[in-house]
């Protein structure tokens with residue numbers, strides 16, 4: 625990943641008047657304001673004009689923030705103090721956010737968790753080929769509107785459908801009363817990519833939301849000018865620990881920034897997972913014809929899905945996306961369940977301790 629690009633751009637970002645320039649704190653000490661570019665289990669990486677620095681929340685801040693939404697997240701502008709000649713930083717304060725992406729905290733009926741902050745534009749990505757689903761689109765739009773983020777709809781893989789079919793999709797979107805800008809693109813033919821590039825403004829922050837397999841990675845590689853995201857990691861060692869965190873805020877060509885977190889791309893993680901089954905209604909319906917009711921469509925005999933793929937009635941790649949999404953949402957449910965189980969066990973433990981204590985007291 626091109627670190628120097630991000631470094632060079634930070635001072636520019638401060639100078640420009642984009643909405644997500646750091647707020648003016650009336651303080652000229654540049655190094656005291658930085659942006660959170662990666663978060664990994666309580667470890668932070670911040671980027672200032674000099675580069676990336678591992679950072680920690682100060683103890684005081686840990687205790688003051690009574691809600692997880694107050695904790696720093698990717699994209700936050702933070703006030704920091706440096707130590708060890710600038711090699712480490714302490715986050716003193718999160719500056720007010722102009723926008724945010726959040727999700728419900730798994731396992732808790734109420735309460736949110738921040739995913740990213742200070743995003744100007746969210747590209748909501750749907751593929752014209754199999755993935756398109758207007759209700760899921762609506763759910764993403766609710767999310768961006770709650771977070772004060774401007775949505776732009778990207779319809780990908782237009783090379784796989786006829787122009788009339790694309791017109792039809794766009795009128796479905798308009799018919800649902802969605803007024804957001806729609807840009808049809810193809811990563812294969814390159815159609816629409818220049819229009820998209822031209823939209824990217826220096827100093828603004830963007831994100832991509834959309835199901836697995838719609839072409840987000842391919843697009844990110846085009847927009848960052850990199851062939852691969854594999855080397856996109858930041859190492860930071862703090863207090864004897866050596867960890868590597870993938871950079872979650874990356875520089876785009878033309879001076880924009882992109883929030884690129886593995887988790888935020890997935891529907892389940894964002895809490896939009898109800899959309900999974902209706903967008904894959906065809907697969908769902910076909911799977912009812914599998915010989916075994918609990919068919920995993922892997923190798924069981926009489927599998928209606930594999931038969932349909934063999935007859936070219938179902939797209940194999942689409943089916944892979946379906947399996948992947950299923951697995952992700954099941955995984956989320958599982959961890960939620962495990963957490964609840966753990967809470968119950970803990971509750972039992974507390975009750976039994978209290979009971980024996982009461983007995984002792986008597």
Ligand SMILES: Nc1nc2c(ncn2[C@@H]2O[C@H](COP(=O)(O)OP(=O)(O)OP(=O)(O)O)[C@@H](O)[C@H]2O)c(=O)[nH]1
Pocket residue numbers: 780781782783784809810811812813834835836837838839840841842843889
């Ligand atoms: N025909 C066609 N194929 C595309 C296009 N964009 C991406 N693909 C292909 O679609 C597949 C999935 O693309 P990715 O970029 O990995 O999709 P993704 O949204 O990043 O998927 P995840 O990484 O699972 O979130 C790849 O095989 C791409 O080559 C496109 O515009 N047209």
Ligand SMILES: [Zn+2]
Pocket residue numbers: 911914915919920921922924926927928929930
């Ligand atoms: Zn099957």
